[in-house]
Amino acid sequence: MRMGVLDDVRKWLNDVPLWKELGTIPDRTKALEEKVAALEAMLNGKRPGDVCPFCGAQSFRLDRVDMHGDREVWKCTDTACGKSREIRHDLNAKNRRSGTALLGGNRR
Ligand SMILES: [Zn+2]
CATH class of the missing domain: 1.10.12 (Lyase 2-enoyl-coa Hydratase; Chain  A, domain 2)
Incomplete structure (x- = not known):
């Protein structure tokens, strides 16, 4: 029961x-x-790498820094890709300054 x-x-x-x-x-x-x-x-x-702008793999890492930090070389560690990219902070700063100078010339 x-x-x-x-x-x-x-x-x-x-x-x-x-x-x-x-x-x-x-x-x-x-x-x-x-x-x-x-x-x-x-x-x-x-930590996973950044996304590679060439192949899309999450394996884009800082390879080296020189010129007192003004130049960075980033490299894709994916063996099928392996592309690298140089980033120049000094050139970017110059471009910004010259752009500002041109605009400034028109304004003042
Ligand atoms: Zn890649």
């Missing part, structure tokens, strides 16, 4: 959507833990 009541409760619980969902949580949690562990292994303790 008691088993009959328990069976009824089990049948009733199986009809409750949340109860069914609860049963899937351990498997889903394990799958998520495995994914997180795989992602952590990919990062290898490093």
Whole structure:
């Protein structure tokens, strides 16, 4: 008689959507833990690189800085791409100044 009541409760619980969902949580949690562990292994303790403007891989990193910080060379570490880009802060500053000078000439 008691088993009959328990069976009824089990049948009733199986009809409750949340109860069914609860049963899937351990498997889903394990799958998520495995994914997180795989992602952590990919990062290898490093922050991901910037997005490469040539190939789109998240592997664009600062390769070197010289000229007292006025010149930066960024390089894509993706072996299929490997392109690099030189950024000159001194030239950008000169362009801004000459642009301002031209505008200033018209204004004053
Ligand atoms: Zn690239």
